[in-house]
Amino acid sequence: MVQLAVAKDLRCLLDTKDFIDIILSVRGAQLNAHRVMLCTCSPVFRAVLSHDMKEARESLMEIPDLEPTVMLKMLRYMYTDRVHVPSDMTEQLLVASDKYRLQCESDVARQVTVGSAADIAACAVVHSCRFLQKVYVA
Structure with missing residues (x-):
């Protein structure tokens, strides 16, 4: 029961703009995210966002090779594990x-x-x- 509540809370966090600290620009769509979630779930995001790279400094990461709907599904997975x-x-x-x-x-x-x-x-x-x-x- 607690795990479901946490997943619901994290999904709500993704759906709101509360505490957003990075924007993913995916083929023109602007998707809000939280560095801590990206870095916790993906060693690739961790490598980019934990070093002095343009994306980390500007809080904007361009992702030109994915469709926005795919990136959104990926974000949902990262936030809810489903x-x-x-x-x-x-x-x-x-x-x-x-x-x-x-x-x-x-x-x-x-x-x-x-x-x-x-x-x-x-x-x-x-x-x-x-x-x-x-x-x-x-």
Whole structure:
């Protein structure tokens, strides 16, 4: 019960502008975030935001290679440890989670359909998703 309350509180934190300290600019969309969440969940964000880099100084990080909807799903996962993945977004989310070294593969695996299993298996191999490789390739 406590875990659900914390996840709900963190989701609310993402949905409001309270204590925002970084903006993710994703193909023109401005997504609000908190450095502590990004750095806790992703070693890639941690590397960028914990050093004297332009993104850390300006509190603005450009992410040109993701769709805003994919980045928002990734943020939801980072804040709540859960993600609902529409079938047309599965591969994009796996690519993004690989790039930022997130571990959302088990949530993705629960949502794969018979029709998408082969594509997900191929994506798992290309993006070194070990958990998904064990589930779909083995």
